[in-house]
Amino acid sequence: MRRKPTISDQLRVLFALMVREMTSRYGRTAGGFVWAFLEPLGTVLLLSLVFSQIARHPPLGSNYPVFFASGYMAFHIYMDIARSVSLAARTNRTLLSFPIVTVLDTIIARFLLQLITNITTFSIIMTLIIVTQDASVGIDLTQVFMAIAIAALLGLGVGAMNNALFALSPSYERVFGIVNRPLFLISGVFFLYEHLPAGAQALVIWNPLIHLTAIMRRGFYPYYEAAWVQPMIVALFGLGCLLLGILLTRAMRPRLLEQ
Amino acid sequence: MIRLAAVTKTFPTSGGRKMVLDRVTARFPGDRNVAVIGRNGAGKSTLLRMIGGSIEPDHGEIHRFGRISWPIGLKTIFQGTLTGAQNARFIARIYSADTEDMVEKVAAFADLGADLHEPTGNYSSGMKARLAFACSMAIPFDVYLVDEITAVGDASFRKRCNRAFRELSETARLIMVSHSDRNLRAHCSAAMVLERGRLSYFEHLEDGLRAHAENIEDV
Numbered sequence: 491m492r493r494k495p496t497i498s499d500q501l502r503v504l505f506a507l508m509v510r511e512m513t514s515r516y517g518r519t520a521g522g523f524v525w526a527f528l529e530p531l532g533t534v535l536l537l538s539l540v541f542s543q544i545a546r547h548p549p550l551g552s553n554y555p556v557f558f559a560s561g562y563m564a565f566h567i568y569m570d571i572a573r574s575v576s577l578a579a580r581t582n583r584t585l586l587s588f589p590i591v592t593v594l595d596t597i598i599a600r601f602l603l604q605l606i607t608n609i610t611t612f613s614i615i616m617t618l619i620i621v622t623q624d625a626s627v628g629i630d631l632t633q634v635f636m637a638i639a640i641a642a643l644l645g646l647g648v649g650a651m652n653n654a655l656f657a658l659s660p661s662y663e664r665v666f667g668i669v670n671r672p673l674f675l676i677s678g679v680f681f682l683y684e685h686l687p688a689g690a691q692a693l694v695i696w697n698p699l700i701h702l703t704a705i706m707r708r709g710f711y712p713y714y715e716a717a718w719v720q721p722m723i724v725a726l727f728g729l730g731c732l733l734l735g736i737l738l739t740r741a742m743r744p745r746l747l748e749q
Numbered sequence: 750m751i752r753l754a755a756v757t758k759t760f761p762t763s764g765g766r767k768m769v770l771d772r773v774t775a776r777f778p779g780d781r782n783v784a785v786i787g788r789n790g791a792g793k794s795t796l797l798r799m800i801g802g803s804i805e806p807d808h809g810e811i812h813r814f815g816r817i818s819w820p821i822g823l824k825t826i827f828q829g830t831l832t833g834a835q836n837a838r839f840i841a842r843i844y845s846a847d848t849e850d851m852v853e854k855v856a857a858f859a860d861l862g863a864d865l866h867e868p869t870g871n872y873s874s875g876m877k878a879r880l881a882f883a884c885s886m887a888i889p890f891d892v893y894l895v896d897e898i899t900a901v902g903d904a905s906f907r908k909r910c911n912r913a914f915r916e917l918s919e920t921a922r923l924i925m926v927s928h929s930d931r932n933l934r935a936h937c938s939a940a941m942v943l944e945r946g947r948l949s950y951f952e953h954l955e956d957g958l959r960a961h962a963e964n965i966e967d968v
Contacts (some may be wrong), residue, residue: 497846506842514830584825589802589817590843743805 503591507582507599525689530566534559534615549682550711555619556627561679563615564706567641569610569670574604575649579746586746591653593739593746595652600644609638634710636721640702643728650674650735654742678703683718698724750779751800751892753948754840756809760795769795769945772809777854779814782923782955784933785945786961793926796943797894802923815891822896824877830871833861833880836869844888851887858909859883879906886913893917895925911935
């Protein structure tokens with residue numbers, strides 16, 4: 491009898507991969523998780539400090555940390571998942587010697603672990619900021635969850651695609667790194683779409699991440715309307731990347747295993 | 750039993766693609782331990798990895814019956830930041846074996862003492878090989894793929910490996926790559942000779958070894 495991997499085989503492999511990655515990343519020192527949490531918190535505080543010297547009020551509300559945390563954390567969830575998932579196959583290459591472990595398993599395991607980590611750090615940081623800043627914010631959980639879901643889907647989609655594309659072309663990998671950095675500047679972490687000149691608006695509207703940060707802001711500023719946001723289109727874009735990523739990973743399987 | 754149906758496999762090298770298997774149809778019987786013989790670079794390890802399923806043929810299909818191991822002898826299966834025991838637990842988890850039972854068996858076989866709880870990144874290559882071998886022996890498979898394992902370790906470890914292979918042979922099959930004829934004679938009864946992209950099966954190991962010797966002579 492040919493023994494095909496069953497669902498329970500795959501779940502077992504996922505679980506094993508997650509435990510393994512957790513032990514190697516967070517297990518040896520408490521530092522691993524602490525950094526996952528300090529890095530975004532530090533960024534938010536630093537941005538708040540610098541920008542509060544420039545202008546008295548942020549573009550929304552009156553509290554800088556809440557403004558930057560809502561924008562930056564949405565961006566961070568996407569970027570952190572995309573980065574980590576992009577290297578899933580390469581980092582776990584030795585494990586692919588075990589025939590039972592597939593590239594897709596390493597992608598899903600990394601995604602789940604990163605998602606859990608990010609939801610945890612997000613909750614801690616937002617709670618911390620809202621409590622210490624004594625900011626009276628009305629939270630719209632539907633928008634917050636939608637933003638997290640879209641950030642996760644985009645990160646997974648882009649990451650899955652990169653697994654195959656990085657192996658295909660090292661120059662693409664470099665280009666991706668270069669394009670990703672200034673993305674931070676044009677994704678609405680510092681500004682609101684509404685305050686841009688019309689010409690700039692027409693350009694940045696094509697950046698899926700500006701929709702993402704705006705949805706998260708709607709979650710913390712219920713009066714912020716942002717009627718231009720297109721959650722469905724952005725979600726579909728993420729889904730498209732994911733499907734393309736899965737197809738490419740399948741087509742590239744020999745290459746990923748032998749690289 | 751393992752069946753190759755019209756399998757083609759090429760391998761990228763700096764001088765273009767090298768042919769490992771050229772439309773090969775072959776059968777590894779389910780009741781014999783088979784030695785895979787061929788000259789250096791003929792693609793014996795690639796063939797084992799293909800049978801295991803960690804790499805795929807360019808064309809054709811491989812039909813596997815039963816549970817097949819990963820190629821034993823690979824020392825690159827461990828993550829250096831994890832300890833020997835943690836790596837063993839990982840393998841137990843993916844193959845649904847009991848993790849603590851696995852660690853016990855591995856401790857007994859690999860004989861690494863306290864080093865089992867050190868990161869494998871600090872291991873010597875001999876220690877890694879012992880750990881790798883112990884891990885694969887602790888998981889029950891129907892077919893064990895063995896790649897040059899007996900080249901490592903000291904005499905007492907080699908003795909333990911040989912005893913383990915003999916015990917396994919009662920319930921499972923071996924497909925073995927080794928440059929030592931003595932090793933092959935100790936464990937295998939049949940041979941598969943890989944030469945210029947062709948696989949030829951020999952019912953008797955000695956016939957296979959002789960054919961291989963002739964191949965080498967008329968280079």
